[in-house]
Amino acid sequence: MRPIVLTITALLLSATAWSPAFAQNGYYYPYSHRQATGVNGRVSALTRPAIVHAIQPVRVSLPTEGRITFYAGSPDNAQVQSTPAQPGMVPGHVYRLRISDMPEFPGVELYPTIELLDRLHPPQGLAQEFPIPIEITEEEIEIALRDQMVTKVIYLEQPDLANPIQQVGGVLTEDVRPTANLLQVADMKGRPMAILRIGGRIPDRHSATDEFYSRSPLFWNRGP
Secondary structure, eight states, rough: OOOOEEEGGGGGGTTTTOOOOOOOTEEOOOOOTOOOHHHHHHHHHOGGGGGGGEEEEEEEEEESSSSSEEEEEEEEEEEEEESOOOOOEEETEEOOOOOOOTTTTTTOOOOOOOEEEEOOOOOOTTGGSEEEEEEEEOHHHHHTTTTTEEEEEEEEEEEOOSSSSOSSSEEEEEOOTTTTTTHHHHHHHHHEEEEEEEOOOOOOOOTTTTTTOOOEEEOOOOOO
């Protein structure tokens, strides 16, 4: 199975109000990428409580070089890593990042979020070899700098539904129509794993109680 990414930009959705999604068989579908950040993760944790006891490696990468800052409650409680970075995250949680020091974008800082929905099931002892890949591309950064929101859903493809496309490096990416529910599309093709949202929002530096920074638990593999 290979990881696939569905992408859409929020600018195209600006005139589209969110309403509950229904599958083709008429049953209510509780997930939507248009829900407030964190809602889908909480629903996943409630419906599959075992996932909140897992630590899932997530590999975050930038176009070439740069730094990725992972927050844990405040700007003073953060881990700064060079790209690519691979922390352990807990499904059901939302994580706030800062990306910076990118040679393609001098002086630019952006603060994306990762909402983790599920976990992988690798062979025993090989979890670090099977991270969920989150690639932030140059095009997506350019879109965010135009004050648009990019939303990506990463899902694990079902082998029997796989497209006959030879994958050469990286993660296969598909663009979908603006009116689509990314999570529902991903669910029909495989298993939704994570949502990446990247836009132009920045923290309020004058607020001592800014809720901008996530308090979600992070784990780092320090090696043997």
